[in-house]
Amino acid sequence: MAEPDIVLRAEALRKNFGKLEVTRDVALALPRGARHALIGPNGAGKTTLINLLTGQLKPDAGRIELEGGDITSLAPAHRVRRGLSRTFQINTLFPDLTPIEAVTLAVMERERTAGQFWKRLAAHGDAIEESFTILSQLGLADVATRTTRTLPYGQQRLLEIALALATRPRVLLLDEPAAGVPKDESAALFSVISALPSDISVLFIEHDMDIVFKFATRIIVLVGGGVLLEADPETVRSDPRVREVYLGHGHG
Numbered sequence: 036m037a038e039p040d041i042v043l044r045a046e047a048l049r050k051n052f053g054k055l056e057v058t059r060d061v062a063l064a065l066p067r068g069a070r071h072a073l074i075g076p077n078g079a080g081k082t083t084l085i086n087l088l089t090g091q092l093k094p095d096a097g098r099i100e101l102e103g104g105d106i107t108s109l110a111p112a113h114r115v116r117r118g119l120s121r122t123f124q125i126n127t128l129f130p131d132l133t134p135i136e137a138v139t140l141a142v143m144e145r146e147r148t149a150g151q152f153w154k155r156l157a158a159h160g161d162a163i164e165e166s167f168t169i170l171s172q173l174g175l176a177d178v179a180t181r182t183t184r185t186l187p188y189g190q191q192r193l194l195e196i197a198l199a200l201a202t203r204p205r206v207l208l209l210d211e212p213a214a215g216v217p218k219d220e221s222a223a224l225f226s227v228i229s230a231l232p233s234d235i236s237v238l239f240i241e242h243d244m245d246i247v248f249k250f251a252t253r254i255i256v257l258v259g260g261g262v263l264l265e266a267d268p269e270t271v272r273s274d275p276r277v278r279e280v281y282l283g284h285g286h287g
């Protein structure tokens with residue numbers, strides 16, 4: 036069998052907060068095109084792991100590779116430039132901008148033309164066009180010129196993803212992308228995530244097990260900072276240890 040094409044790899048990652056071991060020898064290999072879920076009970080270390088991968092936190096030990104290159108000591112902005120992008124659990128939007136304005140600025144930021152728009156009107160036009168394409172991909176074309184604060188929360192969460200896409204990521208790490216979204220709307224949000232271009236590899240944190248089993252092609256179960264199991268959804272669903280530590284604790 037051919038080796039899978041691994042786009043993001045972590046080896047022996049460790050992170051302690053004082054005496055608390057929050058990331059314990061975590062290894063992870065995200066193949067190109069992945070739609071993988073990272074699950075685990077509250078406090079399992081999921082967000083910490085994302086923070087280590089994106090550079091918001093510095094690991095105490097271990098190594099992280101993106102497209103085969105060592106990024107372990109790179110600052111977050113440099114990782115973004117290499118193609119590793121993320122969203123946060125909380126809303127980070129500018130409420131008074133419209134989606135087209137916000138995503139266009141993000142595209143221009145990527146192109147380093149954001150501070151010199153008066154010099155490069157042509158670049159501005161290209162950025163608006165690219166921004167519109169991204170918004171269309173996420174089903175936000177119709178609301179592109181509405182003020183962000185007036186959008187339903189589900190669309191605001193999609194706009195967070197649009198801003199991440201403006202960096203042209205190879206890997207997208209989504210920390211509870213549907214946090215705060217009504218349950219009946221989160222499936223629609225995850226359908227959009229699933230349908231992103233297959234050359235974008237996605238790892239998402241999600242608590243709703245119905246969503247996880249519906250949209251994840253593979254699931255990593257984190258417990259007490261360590262990987263308990265990484266497997267396909269069926270295997271995870273029927274694993275008694277997972278039931279014990281996670282599914283039985285009121286997250287379903």
Ligand SMILES: Nc1ncnc2c1ncn2[C@@H]1O[C@H](COP(=O)(O)OP(=O)(O)OP(=O)(O)O)[C@@H](O)[C@H]1O
Pocket residue numbers: 052055057075076077078079080081082083084
């Ligand atoms: N900056 C920090 N300093 C000290 N302890 C921290 C810090 N960040 C997280 N922790 C602790 O590390 C543990 C893991 O936190 P983390 O947020 O990574 O878990 P999580 O699995 O994402 O949880 P949740 O599902 O509630 O979002 C928790 O016990 C938390 O209190």
